[in-house]
Amino acid sequence: MADYAQVPTLVYLVTGGCGFLGEHIVRMLLEQEPRLRELRVFDLHLSSWLEELKAGPVQVTAIQGDVTQAHEVAAAMSGSHVVIHTAGLVDVFGKASPKTIHKVNVQGTQNVIDACVQTGTQYLVYTSSMEVVGPNIKGHPFYRGNEDTPYEAVHSHPYPCSKALAEKLVLEANGRKVNGGLPLVTCALRPTGIYGEGHQVIRDMYYQGLRFGGRLFRAIPASVEHGRVYVGNVAWMHILVARELEQRAALMGGQVYFCYDKSPYKSYEDFNMEFLSPCGLRLIGAHPLLPYWLLMLLAALNALLQWLLRPLVLYTPLLNPYTLAMANTTFTVSTNKAQRHFGYKPLFSWEESRTRTIHWVQTMEGSAW
Numbered sequence: 619m620a621d622y623a624q625v626p627t628l629v630y631l632v633t634g635g636c637g638f639l640g641e642h643i644v645r646m647l648l649e650q651e652p653r654l655r656e657l658r659v660f661d662l663h664l665s666s667w668l669e670e671l672k673a674g675p676v677q678v679t680a681i682q683g684d685v686t687q688a689h690e691v692a693a694a695m696s697g698s699h700v701v702i703h704t705a706g707l708v709d710v711f712g713k714a715s716p717k718t719i720h721k722v723n724v725q726g727t728q729n730v731i732d733a734c735v736q737t738g739t740q741y742l743v744y745t746s747s748m749e750v751v752g753p754n755i756k757g758h759p760f761y762r763g764n765e766d767t768p769y770e771a772v773h774s775h776p777y778p779c780s781k782a783l784a785e786k787l788v789l790e791a792n793g794r795k796v797n798g799g800l801p802l803v804t805c806a807l808r809p810t811g812i813y814g815e816g817h818q819v820i821r822d823m824y825y826q827g828l829r830f831g832g833r834l835f836r837a838i839p840a841s842v843e844h845g846r847v848y849v850g851n852v853a854w855m856h857i858l859v860a861r862e863l864e865q866r867a868a869l870m871g872g873q874v875y876f877c878y879d880k881s882p883y884k885s886y887e888d889f890n891m892e893f894l895s896p897c898g899l900r901l902i903g904a905h906p907l908l909p910y911w912l913l914m915l916l917a918a919l920n921a922l923l924q925w926l927l928r929p930l931v932l933y934t935p936l937l938n939p940y941t942l943a944m945a946n947t948t949f950t951v952s953t954n955k956a957q958r959h960f961g962y963k964p965l966f967s968w969e970e971s972r973t974r975t976i977h978w979v980q981t982m983e984g985s986a987w
């Protein structure tokens with residue numbers, strides 16, 4: 619590990635810094651990166667909590683901007699050393715059009731790369747996704763795989779398609795000369811399903827359970843494993859990568875890393891119950907209450923309703939053919955590449971990640987606790 623002098627000289631830019639993951643990255647950078655002089659938080663929607671961060675020793679600069687606007691990205695990036703590009707349109711529910719998803723996730727990423735070249739920003743960390751690999755449209759399981767496991771990555775949905783294209787752009791940009799003549803060093807992190815404080819689907823499931831008298835109904839077989847990783851550990855991996863890219867450019871440049879920790883392998887629903895059970899919810903049924911073909915039919919019906927209602931209202935239920943296929947396909951990761959390449963060890967144990975997430979659910983508005 620390099621020995622870093624504690625002189626705050628570096629300027630970091632975090633795109634999407636007000637999102638679920640972005641907020642954890644921003645807060646952790648302020649706690650864990652002693653070399654930070656200025657932290658720029660770039661987001662389409664700025665959050666009010668940013669104000670409280672401005673009182674600390676590091677200069678926190680909030681920048682309202684859009685990654686699809688090249689000039690806004692370049693202006694925000696000018697003079698920064700490192701960019702963590704986590705902004706993205708995360709939509710598998712049909713809220714945004716495929717064109718918009720492509721524009722934000724692919725064109726937005728191209729704009730970030732171009733801005734690095736234009737402004738001489740040398741280090742780019744990109745938040746990719748497990749969905750760049752899978753689950754694929756054929757429903758093939760990916761069981762305890764790593765970055766080198768062969769898998770037929772075939773996508774049809776706009777979100778994984780956009781993440782795969784954007785990741786490719788980032789990796790291909792590694793080595794390009796930036797303004798000043800130095801090479802750009804890029805790296806992509808692929809989180810599995812992130813959980814933790816601020817997670818929208820856990821929030822939705824909690825309120826849904828409360829509406830059903832404290833009950834949720836099993837829809838997915840307990841045997842289907844879905845990879846999950848705690849948001850604090852995903853943030854920590856971003857910070858370590860950003861810190862180590864300079865010293866280990868030859869090893870880490872152009873590489874991909876799955877984000878992992880010690881979270882247990884479980885089905886999507888059973889995993890969420892780790893937090894929802896201690897908050898008074900029960901998952902009804904040892905097996906799915908409805909047969910798979912009926913769930914498929916309901917998911918297809920939801921997709922049809924979404925299409926029919928679109929001129930009038932945006933109907934975006936959790937269940938659609940894509941989310942059903944995702945939740946029903948085993949996709950788990952087992953790797954130590956991040957540890958080998960840059961010394962990553964999870965900052966939060968499973969027990970701590972669980973406790974923090976439970977505490978967050980318990981303090982939610984309308985919570986019975």
Ligand SMILES: NC(=O)c1ccc[n+]([C@@H]2O[C@H](COP(=O)([O-])OP(=O)(O)OC[C@H]3O[C@@H](n4cnc5c(N)ncnc54)[C@H](O)[C@@H]3O)[C@@H](O)[C@H]2O)c1
Pocket residue numbers: 633634635636637638639640660661662663683684685686704705706707708722726745746747748781808809810811812813
């Ligand atoms: N949530 C997960 O389980 C998960 C898993 C793997 C990868 N990811 C990736 O992690 C990143 C962050 O995801 P998240 O779950 O925190 O999502 P999020 O929606 O909470 O955060 C995304 C942030 O990006 C911002 N943003 C969106 N469009 C923008 C634009 N045009 N210009 C500037 N900012 C814009 C949003 O305002 C938001 O603050 C995404 O790139 C996503 O693909 C998420």
Ligand SMILES: CC(C)CCC[C@@H](C)[C@H]1CC[C@H]2[C@@H]3[C@H](O)C=C4C[C@@H](O)CC[C@]4(C)[C@H]3CC[C@]12C
Pocket residue numbers: 708710746747748749810811812819837838886936937940941942944945
């Ligand atoms: C049968 C249904 C009722 C259950 C619905 C669960 C569904 C909403 C969940 C299951 C899997 C989830 C995705 C998975 O954790 C990984 C990712 C990758 C990431 O890049 C963005 C989020 C996403 C797509 C999760 C979204 C919610 C999903 C589909």
